[in-house]
Amino acid sequence: xxxxxxxxxxxxxxxxxxxxxxxxxxxxxxxxxxxxxxxxxxxxxxxxxxxxxxxxxxxxxxxxxxxxxxxxxxxxxxxxxxxxxxxxxxxxxxxxxxxxxxxxxxxxxxxxxxxxxxxxxxxxxxxxxxxxxxxxxxxxxxxxxxxxxxxxxxxxxxxxxxxxxxxxxxxxxxxxxxxxxxxxxxxxxxxxxxxxxxxxxxxxxxxxxxxxxxxxxxxxxxxxxxxxxxxxxxxxxxxxxxxxxxxxxxxxxxxxxxxxxxxxxxxxxxxxxxxxxxxxxxxxx
Numbered sequence: 001x002x003x004x005x006x007x008x009x010x011x012x013x014x015x016x017x018x019x020x021x022x023x024x025x026x027x028x029x030x031x032x033x034x035x036x037x038x039x040x041x042x043x044x045x046x047x048x049x050x051x052x053x054x055x056x057x058x059x060x061x062x063x064x065x066x067x068x069x070x071x072x073x074x075x076x077x078x079x080x081x082x083x084x085x086x087x088x089x090x091x092x093x094x095x096x097x098x099x100x101x102x103x104x105x106x107x108x109x110x111x112x113x114x115x116x117x118x119x120x121x122x123x124x125x126x127x128x129x130x131x132x133x134x135x136x137x138x139x140x141x142x143x144x145x146x147x148x149x150x151x152x153x154x155x156x157x158x159x160x161x162x163x164x165x166x167x168x169x170x171x172x173x174x175x176x177x178x179x180x181x182x183x184x185x186x187x188x189x190x191x192x193x194x195x196x197x198x199x200x201x202x203x204x205x206x207x208x209x210x211x212x213x214x215x216x217x218x219x220x221x222x223x224x225x226x227x228x229x230x231x232x233x234x235x236x237x238x239x240x241x242x243x244x245x246x247x248x249x250x251x252x253x254x255x256x257x258x259x260x261x262x263x264x265x266x267x268x269x270x271x272x273x274x275x276x277x278x279x280x281x282x283x284x285x
Contacts, residue, residue: 002045007109008038008140009094009165010101010133011242011249014208016186021148026178029188030145031155031205032136035163037273039102040091041069041109045117047087049073054089060096060171068107072130076111080120095271097171099243101133108137142280144191157194157282159201162258164274166230166265167247168222174244180215194282202237202251209240216245223248226270233261247271 012030019027039055051069053061061067069088077084088110094102107130111122127135132149142155189208195201217223223246230239230250235257239250252258255276262274 003043003113005041005043005109005113006036006038007041007102007105007137008034008036010034010105010137011163011165011247012099012145012210013205013249014189014240015210015212015243016189016208017181017211018188019185025148027147028145028149029186030149031142031189031191032145033142033155033158033277034137034140035165035273035277036275037093037165039093039106039109041106041113042089042091043110043113043117044087045085047085049084050087052087052089053092055092057092057095058090061090061092068103068130069110072107072110072134073114075126075130076114076118076120076122079123079126080118082118086114086117095167095169095171095247097173098167098247098271099172099241099245100165100167100247101137101243104131104133105137105140107131107134108140111138146188154283155280156191158277158280159195159197160254160279161198161201161277162235162252162255162274163277164230164233164250164252164258164261164265164272165242165247166226166249167271168220168226169269169271170220170222170246172216172220172245176219177212177215177244180219181212182215186211198237198251198253205240205251206238210242212244213241216241220246222246229265230261233257233264236261 015030135150144153226248237251258274
């Protein structure tokens with residue numbers, strides 16, 4: 001079944017580093033959110049396996065011989081006991097290596113379209129093998145992330161709000177951010193079952209943090225420039241870095257405020273997106 005699938009960006013509304021495993025991987029506690037912006041995966045079945053890449057950030061993937069799109073297709077085909085096939089086009093709208101899960105979202109979108117077309121399940125082990133962020137991106141819904149990121153739990157119910165994303169055009173390596181991190185570990189966050197409005201959500205999130213923000217600021221000071229610009233926008237309720245950076249986000253009361261901030265923030269070399277985010281219900285207990 002041919003079609004197009006939106007590979008939504010993943011935004012970490014907070015990110016606590018809670019421990020470290022013997023193998024060097026870190027334990028995290030984070031709240032992932034998926035705004036309505038992302039790369040686009042276009043799929044044509046009944047064709048040899050292939051991948052074309054276009055879009056504003058395609059150049060960042062030109063030298064990537066083992067793209068996650070193809071790895072996801074091969075992995076699901078092996079799991080389903082069939083030959084990998086299908087012509088894919090990746091329209092790369094999100095910056096590369098930007099802390100918003102672009103590659104993981106792309107792999108997850110491929111798993112979704114192929115599973116629907118082939119009538120098969122997506123094994124959890126396969127998603128994790130493609131990357132710790134891939135499981136949360138498969139569902140592409142708000143979720144609490146634990147462990148190395150692949151242990152998922154229900155997110156609080158979220159109100160409708162506005163969001164702005166800004167990336168200053170600087171790629172930062174996740175491994176380098178973790179190596180530069182100093183200090184101990186954070187406790188897991190205490191979150192409510194739901195937030196009645198965006199002001200309450202922003203106030204609670206402001207008491208938390210992104211533990212990777214300080215080392216990212218040390219390695220890429222322009223992140224501080226982005227955060228200051230976001231916080232200076234009228235109606236900004238919270239501004240923070242996502243993931244290991246360099247993309248930062250800001251929360252606003254509604255889509256109109258977010259769109260106004262988006263227009264004000266545009267400048268050469270910066271990728272900026274803004275819009276409205278729909279409410280999501282509280283989990284059933």
